[in-house]
Amino acid sequence: MEKKKKISTRYYAIGTWVTIVLVWLITTETGLISSSLVPSPSEVVMTFFDILKNGYNGISFWRHAGVSLSRLLISSSLALVTAIPLGLLSGYFVPVRGVVDSIVQFYRPLPPLAYYTLLILWLGIDESSKLTLLFLAAFAPIYLACVSAVGNINPDYLLSAESLGANKKDVFFTIVLPSCLPEIFTGLRTAVGVAYTTLVSAEMIAATSGIGWMVIDASRYLKSDVMFVGIIVMGVTGLVIDHLLKKLEKKVVFWKGKE
Template identity: 45%
Template sequence: MSDIAIKAPHGGSFITRTFAKRSVRPGEQFGAPGQGRAGAIATGTVIVTLALWVLVTNMGWVKPLFLPSPQAVFAKFMQVATEGFAGATLFEHTWTSLYRVFGAFSLACLTAIPIGVMMGVSRVARGIFDPLIEFYRPLPPLAYLPMVIIWFGIGEFSKLYLIFLAIFAPMAIAARSGVRSVSTEQIHAAYSMGATRSQVIWHVILKSALPEIFTGMRIGIGVGWTTLVAGEMVASNRGLGFMVLNAAEFLASDVVIMGIIVIGLFAFSFDALMRHLEKVLVPWKGKV
């Protein structure tokens, strides 16, 4: 084999250079915890879960009332998408829920991130906002839902406001934590090079806090989808949460599972998008 191997232009055979060991990335040499890709394992987990679902339901080990088969769920998905359920099609339910969640999420991004940054750089802002946020953050949305209804009624604004409150706290706390985690040496180095306070905040502190901010956004949107069901419990006639609750009242478990899957797919897709944006916008995460 070595006699007929194609010579590489920089010395050594082509085969030898092709199969030579690559240089390792930081942490690989000694096996850093969690190092490596998990996509294949995740795919296998999904396939095994679906196979178990098909096996259990088609063998009749669980009654359809408690766990309908994937075929029944898909058939119900097609029926709801074309004929509708509870007075609206699946597209109308989905659009209403997306408007509520992402409307509240957008409003939280415009308010929670600046407030969180201010809490990190100003003791006055921290003294004003921190007690209020830390007080209501552990409360479940159902606890202050009655007050939201009393203050704002049962219209669309109360639903948006409820989801906004649920998203606001984790995003503000993540932004504050990101600011507080910035290295003091970086700040001193920027000042020693003649940077102003605003330049330090914008170019050093804010950029260093971006990983934590993205984490807060991912957590916030997950909390928003969770709160959606609570918000759509009150005087709603459309929405994925309303559809799931309405189907549960009539023991339509196929619609319930179908709605849960749709909500989960949207939440997973947005989380994947946020992780991609984080890799593009924060390429230095974990490297400095």
């Protein structure tokens, strides 16, 4: 049943994107929409291969992509190794939650650009301010997922383990961590998505490379074909990263969804 559902969902997804491309093709080739606003699919494909061959603004496509992905990977990794322990501690201890949670809940709703200028003043215009911005964007979803996961653990499991003589370490590694892993992966996938959307903001100011910067720079000169290339590349790489995280989740949290 589950396999049939996945196949059905895949067909719907393929049908949706085929329809979108057909509508895009018809509206641009017939002149219903100006090519300066929305380039045709053929223009976008040609521009992509041109950037792939010659680069953009004197920088190769692979360098643009590598810079953006390295920023995303470093910041998300730092968020992962800090948010998980702090989130689990906050879920266990009220004083820790009172300190950390208040800070996270304060900055989480703020638009990235609202405090990015402050980060530039404090940390400079190099990679430090960009990585910090992406780190803050990725930290909150993982932290909140961990706090929620600890709160959802059945207390009977903990009491049963302690009554059987398990110490705190055993309880954590055999009950708490496995119980929290599904929500941690959900938080991680959300965090990567949020960090990726924030990447454009990070590359808007004082940057000279990156896919996000390429889109912003192209917008200044109304190069809609380059903008479409950058947006599509970011969307596709985002889907690939999410797919890889799903695969990793299936291997690590192999019991999820099983009776």
